[in-house]
Amino acid sequence: MPTGMAIRDVREQLFDAADRVLLHSGPSALTSRAVTTEAGCAKGVLHRHFADFDAFLADFVLDRVHRLDERITELHRSVGEESVVDNLAGALTALFGSVAVAIVALVTFRDELRARLRETWPAGVPVLTEAAIGIAAYLAEERTAGRIAPDADVDTLGATLIGTGHLLFADRTGEPPSAEAVRRMVGTVLGGVLSKP
Incomplete structure (x- = not known):
């Protein structure tokens, strides 16, 4: 799979996970660990694609x-x-x-x-x-x-x-x-x- 496609898929997967965390638990529950857990991936995945959590x-x-x-x-x-x-x-x-x-x-x-x-x-x-x-x-x-x-x-x-x-x-x-x-x-x-x- 081309690298650009994989990055796009990971970003969308993380964004969709952030949607779910926000909707179910609110902004105080939205952490990098909550997002990656919801997305079913390692925490390092988020940090490979974004400078930090606020950039995400x-x-x-x-x-x-x-x-x-x-x-x-x-x-x-x-x-x-x-x-x-x-x-x-x-x-x-x-x-x-x-x-x-x-x-x-x-x-x-x-x-x-x-x-x-x-x-x-x-x-x-x-x-x-x-x-x-x-x-x-x-x-x-x-x-x-x-x-x-x-x-x-x-x-x-x-x-x-x-x-x-x-x-x-x-x-x-x-x-x-x-x-x-x-x-x-x-x-x-x-x-x-x-x-x-």
Whole structure:
């Protein structure tokens, strides 16, 4: 097997293991030993591919941010279809039902990780910032399609939806919010800018 392929497979294996540890045990449990144990490999494997554990975590977070592109692309494909509220409620549920909420806690939890991320990501928490930008772009397309008021501030609305969505989903240990609760939140945030059908 070519070396490049093996490295890519190991990185993905380690990133997937980090997802599982984060989702099941939270950011305080995410250690190099926990990741390699979950991945079923020796601890030295992680250190052969990353300078240190914070370098691993920074690459992990940025990889998960780039995976948001698929969800945002799906959202953009829904412009003009179904309802704006349903489209956004589905997108927010998919986003916050993933590892995103745990990544926010991880970035908040680790000072060195935040410092590393600042080298390539100048502001905000990467997962939330990227999602807010994507939702604002979706809302701009819906505004062009006439389903959002022409004077709607889509950047503020995108950030508000992400912030409020994060608050709804932030408790990893409790029951996730119902689909109706997410729809109600989106409808409330967008209430003043939705065009009447």
